Amino acid sequence: MSENLELVVITGMSGAGKTVAIQSFEDMGYFCIDNMPPSLVPKFWELIKESGKVTKIALVVDLRSRSFFEEIQSMLSNIENTSFINTRVLFLDASDSELVSRYKETRRAHPLAMDGLVTEGIRKERAILEDLKTKASIVINTTNLTPRQLRERINEEFRSSYETGFRIQILSFGFKYGLPIDADIVMDVRFLPNPHYVSELRPQTGMDQPVYEYVMSFKETEAFYQQFLGLLQTIMPGYVNEGKSSLTIAIGCTGGQHRSVALSERIGKALKEEYKVNITHRDKDKRKETVNRS
Template identity: 70%
Template sequence: MTETLDLVVITGMSGAGKTVAMQSFEDLGYFCVDNMPPALLPKFWELVKESGKVTKIALVIDLRSHAFYDEIIDMLANIENTVFVTTKIVFLDATDAELVSRYKETRRSHPLAMDGRLMDGIKKERELLTELRNRAQMIVDTTDLSPRQLREKLFVAFKSSSHPTFHIEVMSFGFKYGLPIDADIVMDVRFLPNPYYIPEFRNETGLDQAVYEYVMDQPAAEQFYNQFYKMLASIMPAYQKEGKTSVTIAIGCTGGQHRSVAFAERIGKAFGTEYAVDITHRDINKRKATVNRS
């Protein structure tokens, strides 16, 4: 394996936000492993090197594995001395009072205080994690951070231009086949004349230039497109600010083959100049034996 492996070790106090951090790294394109026993790591590295496909890995390490703690420290020392691995340790912390509050709220037991006081477990964990904290290149105090704010902080620190953290899915569909359940925004273009009733267009789709032009040449089409695109463009930054990694825009007509396909193509290509965009046509190849009024 000639390409350098980017390894992030996520560790820190129990209750400080490691689950949110792991989910954030998954959205950043990292292959995430939660609490792998150190004894399995050598085999894991061999598989990674042999595959050559995984270049970004995030390992979550905490004291649920306290029985292996000494092995974890040795493992990190060995990794940091490996030529093909670039390692960064992210340590998540919070005040004792905040950790107690979070445990009380979730009614969970601290992994080091199963038979004792919560504060005893927190104190013991701090002592055991001192060396890991001292090794960390990034320490994040999550006391006053919401999950979304923690996510934003990690995105700023680790996102790369090669892996966009926000993308848009534009989908065409036919109402006769049901609404797409994963859509965030649904728009109906059945108010436009139906190309199905033009004999030469009946068996074509919105991907065919003649059908596309027919749809877009309708008097209401241009006004609708401009208003719809303007509305979408104004709200995409708000979706990003709220921490969403994707938005699915579904555009429907009767059969999902003509009008909706044409508009999905136009909207998708327009947003493709600024965002990562995928365009799909869910029902473009469905033609029922019954009347198909797309």
């Protein structure tokens, strides 16, 4: 083959989002296979080598029994010893309570609890997959992710698969809506003056210039910004040297609408001078959505 084959193995907890994941890879131009038995994989590789036309493959492997899991482990070991395949394992996870909720919503039976409780099936599956999860290249917890957000996260991780380089995700959020479960660094900026109490600024967000200027006008904001940015610039080379491919920095205020948004934009812009940075505002429009629904 003229170039190495890129393989993404998609696995994880049943109900954690593998269907959404495989659809995302299809959209990115991957040749996708859903639930191929591991025992058929060697023959598949031979066909791929002979064709020479497929360079990116996403393969979903689903857990149905302990023996099936052992086949998966054997398959991954064989792939690791194959020089022409670059492999990454994507593990999708979610909290037990969220998985139970999803099963109740779809009225599906858990593959390891056909005649029993969903919670028991989840417990068995989590124990069986524990070792595989530790070996995964990327773990995404989908507990608080919508299908759209999961697609965006997968795109961020895989859309430039041949492109090397450290990536930073800056995420603003509101503490009232919960902590981001996938954050590596969390910073609380609720100590800064709140634009919420300025009537003309309340309906706006940190993306709007009046709010941004208000947040940045205070000396404590400038002191925080300089020190936090300095800290990030100090520790980033260490993450790079340790081989970490991405880092998620979450900046939170009360509602995720004003202060966290403004600071995320400024810090993200500064870090873009040296790194690849993506900025996301998780809760920026939550208040507006709540008002519209009411």
